[in-house]
Amino acid sequence: MKKVALLGAAAIAYALAAWMVAPGFYDGFGPPAPYNWTCPPAQAGANSSPSAGHLTIKVIDGVSDANSAFTDDGQLVIGFLPGAFVVDGKTSINVDITPNGSCPKPAGLEFVTNIYDVTATAAIDPQKPANLVLRYSNLLPDPSTIYTASDANGPWSAMARSQPGQPFTIETRTTRVGYFAAGYPASSPPPGAVRVGGSQLLPIIAAVLIVVVVLAGLPLAVMRRRRR
Amino acid sequence: MIASVQARTAARAGLLTLFILAAEWSRVLLAQRPGLALVALLVGGAALCASALGFPAERLGLGTSRFGLRVLGGLALGAVLLLPAAVRASTVPLLPAGFAVGAVAVSIGEEIAFRGALFAALEDLGGAPLAIVGSTLLWTLAHVMSHPPEFLGAVAAAGLLLALWRWACKDLVAPILGHVIADLAL
Numbered sequence: 001m002k003k004v005a006l007l008g009a010a011a012i013a014y015a016l017a018a019w020m021v022a023p024g025f026y027d028g029f030g031p032p033a034p035y036n037w038t039c040p041p042a043q044a045g046a047n048s049s050p051s052a053g054h055l056t057i058k059v060i061d062g063v064s065d066a067n068s069a070f071t072d073d074g075q076l077v078i079g080f081l082p083g084a085f086v087v088d089g090k091t092s093i094n095v096d097i098t099p100n101g102s103c104p105k106p107a108g109l110e111f112v113t114n115i116y117d118v119t120a121t122a123a124i125d126p127q128k129p130a131n132l133v134l135r136y137s138n139l140l141p142d143p144s145t146i147y148t149a150s151d152a153n154g155p156w157s158a159m160a161r162s163q164p165g166q167p168f169t170i171e172t173r174t175t176r177v178g179y180f181a182a183g184y185p186a187s188s189p190p191p192g193a194v195r196v197g198g199s200q201l202l203p204i205i206a207a208v209l210i211v212v213v214v215l216a217g218l219p220l221a222v223m224r225r226r227r228r
Numbered sequence: 229m230i231a232s233v234q235a236r237t238a239a240r241a242g243l244l245t246l247f248i249l250a251a252e253w254s255r256v257l258l259a260q261r262p263g264l265a266l267v268a269l270l271v272g273g274a275a276l277c278a279s280a281l282g283f284p285a286e287r288l289g290l291g292t293s294r295f296g297l298r299v300l301g302g303l304a305l306g307a308v309l310l311l312p313a314a315v316r317a318s319t320v321p322l323l324p325a326g327f328a329v330g331a332v333a334v335s336i337g338e339e340i341a342f343r344g345a346l347f348a349a350l351e352d353l354g355g356a357p358l359a360i361v362g363s364t365l366l367w368t369l370a371h372v373m374s375h376p377p378e379f380l381g382a383v384a385a386a387g388l389l390l391a392l393w394r395w396a397c398k399d400l401v402a403p404i405l406g407h408v409i410a411d412l413a414l
Contacts, residue, residue: 003396010389011308017385018312020378205413206314209307216300 273333289400302405
């Protein structure tokens, strides 16, 4: 009886400890990819504010230098080729990245990253597109597309996706600055490879386990009681 | 004579601890290299299983007696481990299909290492309390490199629950099954 009580207490202690962090017990494959949210989803747990980024690109002999602007937390990186900007006599170009805190939910789209506002003091040369990388969290379904808009409230347009790079990142090439976010069409199921477990199946798995344990456990308990 | 046996038991527990921690931390470091995540899981799982070499199966809590109850216990442990995440949200981190084999390998390896070999070695050294507390602390320590600090409470609590089961039921089948279910589902 004492052992059962100890096990019960340990199960309750685990439930409390796991409740405080999402998703609770998580093992073997690294923790959830850390992500700083402007509007954290319910399962995100403790959250830090996302960082902004700033870069000053030198213009040497009328050609802007190659460089990358990024947020301090690395959630957005935008790389510029040499001469990527139409400099128009400027001696330097400032690029700023700011996470947008308004978290709009455009119809027909599900964003799984923050929305970032990327501004530059010069236009990008259409012949030399910049490479834009957005990191995403594995707390939400993988994004299929990076979307861009000139206003945070839309309209949003899908961008062609580049070859996948690092895990939990999505890339595209852009010839303009503006608002960027990664997501997928709300009408389609979340994209991604074939999966096992997780996702919306989790409550069902837990429920099935409980039902099986109860249904199989009751007859076993009755049989043991009869044997005594 | 007794002192010599105790010294040998302590040395075995110490060496096992070092080996298991080294295997876990190496696995995490290896997994950070591009393209080696799955290899790290498989090799890490195998290395952890190797920690049980020399222990008889019964000493590890492995056996086929009352197998139905052991399996049922595993399902119950799996339900307990998953319940907070299942209640809290319907969307959780997803495990790519290719990693399922790696997840199973690591789950089995960790149970055999921590609740099997290490538990048995610590029990020989200082009885059940040392085995439960020691295996839980070392299990938590093993996850320091792979989990942010705020997750370690849940990791420790899961370790304590699995270690208590191992002690109370003298069984490792259920912790293995529960761990595999939780890792596959999360």
